Amino acid sequence: MSKATSESEHLKDMLVGNILAVSWAEVRDDGCCYAAPLACFTTSVRRQFLAISIDPAKAEARRAVSVRFWDFLFYASFGFVVTSSVSIAGVLLVFCYLIVPSVGGHVVRRQHRASFSDRLDDGHNRLGAGGVAVSLKLDLPTGATIVCTFGSGCSSCMAAVRAASTRGRRSRMRDLRVLN
Numbered sequence: 001m002s003k004a005t006s007e008s009e010h011l012k013d014m015l016v017g018n019i020l021a022v023s024w025a026e027v028r029d030d031g032c033c034y035a036a037p038l039a040c041f042t043t044s045v046r047r048q049f050l051a052i053s054i055d056p057a058k059a060e061a062r063r064a065v066s067v068r069f070w071d072f073l074f075y076a077s078f079g080f081v082v083t084s085s086v087s088i089a090g091v092l093l094v095f096c097y098l099i100v101p102s103v104g105g106h107v108v109r110r111q112h113r114a115s116f117s118d119r120l121d122d123g124h125n126r127l128g129a130g131g132v133a134v135s136l137k138l139d140l141p142t143g144a145t146i147v148c149t150f151g152s153g154c155s156s157c158m159a160a161v162r163a164a165s166t167r168g169r170r171s172r173m174r175d176l177r178v179l180n
Helices: 007-016 024-044 046-054 056-063 067-089 091-111 114-118 120-138 142-179
Strands: none
Touching: 007 091, 024 046, 024 067, 046 056, 046 067, 056 067, 067 091, 091 120, 091 142, 120 142
16 A cells, blocks of 8 residues: 555545545445444343453353353454444544543543543533534644544543542541641
8 A cells, every 4th residue: 555656545544534524325324334233233232241341250150151252243343333434434533432432431430420420421522523623723634633632631631630639639648647
């Protein structure tokens, strides 16, 4: 790919994508692929996926569940979704939407109640919309701009959680000094 003259554009499109140029037909086709078969499949086998995710040895012993088989089914469905989405949004944006919400949720859930971390979904949607708005305003590539807004949002979230935990640690230390 790197030696052909026109393939650099193909590589760029594959990495960054062109989310603004997606037709309604592509959205409909991918929606039909995700909504009907994949949603029904994952809903019907969610207990098995959850069981092998929490404690694979216990699930295999108790239910005679083949962890390798269920892992294969999960990763096959995951690969289907990723492959379908990359053609529209690009590799960077697809993995950004997969990884950043998980990292943000993990960071916040360790420190705070789940109700606060449930609000992260709204925050991620706002980050995505903010990335599109910045891209349109500054005439930047949309996929890369959304990735950057997600990165800055995740960094801000981590800094806020760290500041809150440091503040909490300081107040606990102050309370211990008062008690002594």
